[in-house]
Amino acid sequence: MKFMLIMRATDDAKLAYENTPFAEIIQKMADYNEALVGAGVLLSGDGLADDLSEAFVVDFAGDAPIVTDGPYGETHELFSGFWIIEVSSTEEAKQWASRAPLGAGSKLEVRRVTDMSDFADFADTEGFKKQQALRVETGKD
Amino acid sequence: MSDISCTVDAVWRIEGARVIATLARVTGDLGLAEDLAQEAVADALAQWPASGVPQNPGAWLTAVAKRRAIDGWRRRERLDERYRALAHELDDSVDGADAWQPIDDDVLRLVFTACHPVLSREAQVALTLRVVGGLTTEEIARMFLVPVATIQQRIVRAKKTLGAAKVPFEAPDPAEWKSRLGSVLGVVYLVFTEGYAATSGDTWIRKDLANEALRIGRILAALVPREPEAHALVALMELQASRFGARVSPTGEPILLENQDRTRWDHSQIARGRAALARADALGRGRANYALQAAIAECHATAPSVEGTDWAQIVLLYEALSQLTRNPVVDLNRAVAVSMATGPASALLIVDRIVDEGSLRGSALLPGVRGELLARLGRTEEARSEFVTAASLTANDRQREVILAKIEQL
Numbered sequence: 002m003k004f005m006l007i008m009r010a011t012d013d014a015k016l017a018y019e020n021t022p023f024a025e026i027i028q029k030m031a032d033y034n035e036a037l038v039g040a041g042v043l044l045s046g047d048g049l050a051d052d053l054s055e056a057f058v059v060d061f062a063g064d065a066p067i068v069t070d071g072p073y074g075e076t077h078e079l080f081s082g083f084w085i086i087e088v089s090s091t092e093e094a095k096q097w098a099s100r101a102p103l104g105a106g107s108k109l110e111v112r113r114v115t116d117m118s119d120f121a122d123f124a125d126t127e128g129f130k131k132q133q134a135l136r137v138e139t140g141k142d
Numbered sequence: 143m144s145d146i147s148c149t150v151d152a153v154w155r156i157e158g159a160r161v162i163a164t165l166a167r168v169t170g171d172l173g174l175a176e177d178l179a180q181e182a183v184a185d186a187l188a189q190w191p192a193s194g195v196p197q198n199p200g201a202w203l204t205a206v207a208k209r210r211a212i213d214g215w216r217r218r219e220r221l222d223e224r225y226r227a228l229a230h231e232l233d234d235s236v237d238g239a240d241a242w243q244p245i246d247d248d249v250l251r252l253v254f255t256a257c258h259p260v261l262s263r264e265a266q267v268a269l270t271l272r273v274v275g276g277l278t279t280e281e282i283a284r285m286f287l288v289p290v291a292t293i294q295q296r297i298v299r300a301k302k303t304l305g306a307a308k309v310p311f312e313a314p315d316p317a318e319w320k321s322r323l324g325s326v327l328g329v330v331y332l333v334f335t336e337g338y339a340a341t342s343g344d345t346w347i348r349k350d351l352a353n354e355a356l357r358i359g360r361i362l363a364a365l366v367p368r369e370p371e372a373h374a375l376v377a378l379m380e381l382q383a384s385r386f387g388a389r390v391s392p393t394g395e396p397i398l399l400e401n402q403d404r405t406r407w408d409h410s411q412i413a414r415g416r417a418a419l420a421r422a423d424a425l426g427r428g429r430a431n432y433a434l435q436a437a438i439a440e441c442h443a444t445a446p447s448v449e450g451t452d453w454a455q456i457v458l459l460y461e462a463l464s465q466l467t468r469n470p471v472v473d474l475n476r477a478v479a480v481s482m483a484t485g486p487a488s489a490l491l492i493v494d495r496i497v498d499e500g501s502l503r504g505s506a507l508l509p510g511v512r513g514e515l516l517a518r519l520g521r522t523e524e525a526r527s528e529f530v531t532a533a534s535l536t537a538n539d540r541q542r543e544v545i546l547a548k549i550e551q552l
Contacts, residue, residue: 039246040156041360044414087353092152116387116408 003044003087003114004094006101009078013106021104029102037086042097046084078108085114146191150183151278157200158276159361163248164204166311169211172255173301176273178207249274250365251313257326260307265300266329268293275358285351286336323366327375327432330359334379339541352383363418373422374433380415381439384408396540400448412443434463453483470501474511486518506536510545522552 018026037043050056058071072079088094091113098109158179165175182203196202256270271277271285279297283290314322337351356379363372388406389397419436423429429437438459445451460476473496481489493512502508513528526549533545 039361039364041357041364044410087357088152089155089353090148090152092148093155096149096152096156 002090002094003085003116004091004098005112005114006084006086006094006098007080007110007112008082008101008103009108009110010081011078011106011108014104015106017104017106026102033100033102036100037084037097042086042088044085044087046082048082049080051081146187149195150186150190153186153195153199153203154183154278155276157203159249159252159274161200161203161207162273163252165207165211166252166255167248168208170311171305172252172273172309172311173305174211175207176297176301178211179203181210182207246365247313249361251311253326253362253365254313254322255304255309255311257322257329258304258307258309259322259325260303260309261300263329263332265296265303266325267333268296269300270329270358271333271354272297274361275354277354285348285354323369323371326362327371330355330362331375331379331432333358334382338382339538349386352379352386355379356383363421368425370422370425370427371430371432373418373425374430374436377415377418377422377436378432378439380411380418381436381443384411384415384443394540396544398544399442404446407443415443416440429462431463431466434459434466438463448482451482453479457483470496470499471507474502474507477515478511481515481518486515490515490519504535506532506541506545508532509535513548517548517552526552 034043034046037046053070053072056071058069060067060069086094086097088097094111094113098111101109103109161182162172162175162179165178166172169175169178185206186199186203190196253270253274256273257266261269268282271282272279277285279290279293283293286293313319334352334355337348337353337355356376359372359376359379363369363376366372384407385399385402387408388402388404391397415436419433419440422433422436438456441452441456441459456479457476460472460479464472464476473492477489477492477496480492490512493508493515496502496508497512509528509532513525513532516522516525516528529545529549529552533542533549536542536545
């Protein structure tokens with residue numbers, strides 16, 4: 002079973018980070034990543050840039066998509082990074098998620114990543130096949 | 143299953159190998175370490191519902207196991223010096239439970255010991271899945287479609303054999319390193335191939351087995367990052383597993399490569415597999431057995447279709463592989479590649495040579511391939527006869543169905 006661990010950080014978390022030596026933050030993250038790799042469960046993971054000047058939002062509410070500076074909503078609970086792990090049960094995902102080196106003001110939302118068996122009923126629809134073909138072209142998710 | 147059982151099982155998967163490895167290093171006895179670990183797990187099942195899951199479950203389990211070891215030895219009437227000294231040493235270290243720092247080296251020792259050559263392959267597999275994989279005996283039994291008691295006995299005997307042979311809890315000497323590592327990789331790959339193309343039972347693919355092998359393979363690659371074959375094995379498994387979604391129909395029928403919907407291949411997994419092969423190559427020591435196999439799998443994984451596959455490259459890789467391994471199964475696969483690159487006639491020459499050598503007698507693969515080639519050459523009656531032989535030789539229901547379908551198509 003694949004799970005995505007989605008990091009959300011509030012302003013409180015940012016404050017906490019400012020009060021902690023950067024090297025310590027990096028080390029704890031590195032240790033956690035190493036633990037995931039060492040346990041053979043990490044499939045991928047990345048952080049999202051803090052500098053929001055490159056962030057934007059596309060809104061599909063109207064006839065044409067509208068691009069504005071992002072991210073949307075207020076900056077509390079900003080999506081700041083993710084891991085994708087492969088484990089044998091939801092319980093195991095809970096265990097790993099609980100070990101993430103995050104402090105007060107941070108939350109981890111964990112969602113199961115779908116695989117082929119989730120779409121067995123829809124596998125023959127045109128749209129689904131096209132989406133799969135796109136995955137072939139780009140070579141990765 | 144109760145909540146606490148699920149939690150303990152999950153914790154054990156994550157921490158088990160390191161707990162057992164630490165205990166084995168301290169006691170010098172893998173069998174004893176595994177017994178102590180099991181008792182600690184029983185304690186966890188009893189105590190955690192009330193006390194909650196500890197902050198550092200691995201440290202808790204290790205500390206509890208060590209205490210049991212000490213108590214057990216103290217209770218014995220005539221303790222010899224070795225146990226007294228061990229009890230004393232453990233006693234000192236138990237209080238530092240929160241600062242428990244498991245060492246990777248210990249897990250490496252564990253892997254090598256569980257795959258020690260004095261053990262039969264079956265024993266190596268069961269013991270490795272148990273102590274390195276952290277699987278329960280029930281899970282292992284289910285994976286191999288045998289009774290739980292069979293696995294329990296296999297593990298008990300394995301521990302006794304290690305004791306009787308006085309196998310030290312150590313990583314191998316440099317002189318033995320290569321062959322011992324080969325043994326470990328072989329165990330992992332054995333589990334994978336059982337999952338990739340099951341030799342018995344009624345399902346074509348056992349995903350649970352394949353995924354366990356992949357996980358243990360990744361663990362191993364992280365433990366010995368400078369070993370190209372460790373990365374290459376991971377690459378091979380990722381690339382082969384990437385086709386699982388397309389190899390079986392929704393109703394469980396096998397789908398052969400030429401009929402697979404390639405959009406159903408897991409392209410993330412292919413990317414991971416290619417990255418692992420690149421890591422092996424980056425070590426600059428050339429390609430050995432698993433790397434060559436992975437490179438062949440990569441050719442398939444990156445091809446748009448059977449016709450668009452670089453068969454000439456695959457033939458080259460198989461030639462290199464047969465030089466290295468002198469394995470009739472490799473030669474058989476080489477024959478299939480030659481039939482795609484050059485034509486069935488040249489391939490049949492290779493297959494007939496294998497038949498003459500008599501090495502694959504009893505395998506369904508050989509008559510299966512020979513039947514294919516004969517069919518393509520228009521020698522229909524001979525092809526039929528080979529397929530009938532193949533169907534009678536396979537123990538896997540799904541594989542038999544595939545062969546019977548080929549007879550229909552003649």
